[in-house]
Amino acid sequence: MNTSDYISSGILESYILDQLTEQERADVKLMAMTHPEIQAELIAIEKTLEQYAIDNAKEPASYLKDKIAAQLQFNEPVESTAALRKKVIPMFWLVAASIALLLSIGYNFFLYDELTNVENELVTSDVDKQYFAGQFEIQKNAYDDAKKHLAIIAQNGNKTVILKGLENAPNAIASIYWNQSSKEVYLNVSEIPMPPADKQYQLWAIVNGKPVDAGIFDLTDNINTMVLQKMKPIADAQAFAITLEKKGGTKVPTLNAMYLLGNV
Amino acid sequence: MQKSTKNYTEEELVALLKSKNANSYSLLYDNYSAALFGVISKVVSAEEIAEDILQDVFVKIWKNIEHYDASKGRLFTWMLNIARNASIDYSRSKQSKMDGKLRDLEHSKYEVNKQSSAQSNTDFIGVKEQVAKLKEDYRVLIDLLYFEGYTQEDAAKELNIPLGTVKTRVRAAIVKLRETLK
Numbered sequence: 001m002n003t004s005d006y007i008s009s010g011i012l013e014s015y016i017l018d019q020l021t022e023q024e025r026a027d028v029k030l031m032a033m034t035h036p037e038i039q040a041e042l043i044a045i046e047k048t049l050e051q052y053a054i055d056n057a058k059e060p061a062s063y064l065k066d067k068i069a070a071q072l073q074f075n076e077p078v079e080s081t082a083a084l085r086k087k088v089i090p091m092f093w094l095v096a097a098s099i100a101l102l103l104s105i106g107y108n109f110f111l112y113d114e115l116t117n118v119e120n121e122l123v124t125s126d127v128d129k130q131y132f133a134g135q136f137e138i139q140k141n142a143y144d145d146a147k148k149h150l151a152i153i154a155q156n157g158n159k160t161v162i163l164k165g166l167e168n169a170p171n172a173i174a175s176i177y178w179n180q181s182s183k184e185v186y187l188n189v190s191e192i193p194m195p196p197a198d199k200q201y202q203l204w205a206i207v208n209g210k211p212v213d214a215g216i217f218d219l220t221d222n223i224n225t226m227v228l229q230k231m232k233p234i235a236d237a238q239a240f241a242i243t244l245e246k247k248g249g250t251k252v253p254t255l256n257a258m259y260l261l262g263n264v
Numbered sequence: 265m266q267k268s269t270k271n272y273t274e275e276e277l278v279a280l281l282k283s284k285n286a287n288s289y290s291l292l293y294d295n296y297s298a299a300l301f302g303v304i305s306k307v308v309s310a311e312e313i314a315e316d317i318l319q320d321v322f323v324k325i326w327k328n329i330e331h332y333d334a335s336k337g338r339l340f341t342w343m344l345n346i347a348r349n350a351s352i353d354y355s356r357s358k359q360s361k362m363d364g365k366l367r368d369l370e371h372s373k374y375e376v377n378k379q380s381s382a383q384s385n386t387d388f389i390g391v392k393e394q395v396a397k398l399k400e401d402y403r404v405l406i407d408l409l410y411f412e413g414y415t416q417e418d419a420a421k422e423l424n425i426p427l428g429t430v431k432t433r434v435r436a437a438i439v440k441l442r443e444t445l446k
């Protein structure tokens with residue numbers, strides 16, 4: 001909704017007339033803070049109603065003003081200096097002015113100090129702001145990734161293949177999301193031992209009894225996080241397997257280093 | 265009506281009021297007593313009771329002026345809320361049972377308006393009257409919502425018109441007011 005639609009929707013009038021729910025009030029406040037023209041419209045509405053009230057004014061009986069004043073607590077007005085002025089001699093003023101000047105200089109230093117403090121605080125709060133903006137960006141990216149991954153998993157025509165750990169790693173488990181029409185293969189590893197630094201896991205498609213390279217992959221520190229890795233496209237396969245190979249992968253899998261296997 | 269505030273911005277006036285000296289009270293009273301008394305009188309018709317409420321309202325304003333927060337709205341809106349709530353509290357309290365009956369009678373004038381509204385759709389009434397009629401409908405609606413603190417639902421019931429109509433009329437009414445008050 002653009003601002004003029006928002007203004008003509010009538011919500012601002014309802015806001016001033018206190019007709020909104022807490023949530024709606026908060027929304028209007030936010031809109032007013034971010035859109036000066038909405039803030040201006042709110043003030044205009046308030047002033048209109050104020051003027052309307054003034055037009056509907058009714059003069060109360062004149063004695064009420066003093067009657068009310070008698071019920072109020074007043075602070076003393078600031079003492080007039082006129083009485084003092086007559087008594088003092090010019091020399092007094094010279095000294096007073098000098099003292100005032102000194103005090104003023106001192107006060108200026110104090111103010112300057114305060115200003116520096118405030119500036120520092122401003123910088124700190126700016127740093128905080130940047131930090132939170134960064135955190136927000138990270139969370140947003142994670143959320144976007146998760147959404148993307150969910151969309152990939154939920155794709156029509158997907159085949160899910162569960163790969164289970166063999167003797168080498170009985171607890172290992174991974175899933176393949178394989179779209180047979182687009183040939184795309186995505187891998188999600190739930191549990192697998194961390195490989196030594198000089199080794200990498202490699203995925204294979206078993207096509208008519210022969211292993212076809214489906215790409216190598218790395219593990220993130222926390223493999224429990226939902227990570228989908230796009231592998232090489234595969235047109236046809238009866239099974240998928242994962243082996244542990246030297247860094248960069250091999251052309252032919254090392255069969256005794258097979259870690260996971262799953263039939264399509 | 266706004267007498268001496270011409271020389272003060274609202275911020276200055278608020279700062280003065282917060283100093284709580286006798287001059288600032290005088291300024292406050294001269295500028296706003298009639299408008300606030302007008303609001304109170306819309307809800308409470310008995311003159312002396314309205315006067316009592318006006319006194320309470322000024323005492324409250326005076327005591328609470330420190331809590332007034334300009335970022336939440338204009339000073340007058342804040343004072344009007346105090347006046348309106350005090351009036352509504354009174355009219356709801358037990359001692360106002362009798363007065364309430366008078367109020368019901370008073371409100372029957374809206375009923376009359378509503379009936380005339382049905383007639384005004386005919387060709388017998390000229391455009392000028394229709395405009396006047398519309399203005400009257402608007403005025404009644406704004407009075408209920410703004411002066412008497414009705415919810416839009418209650419106003420719809422009171423005026424016997426759909427809630428949707430109330431909502432669209434509020435915006436139209438204030439736009440119209442803005443034109444006439446300019």
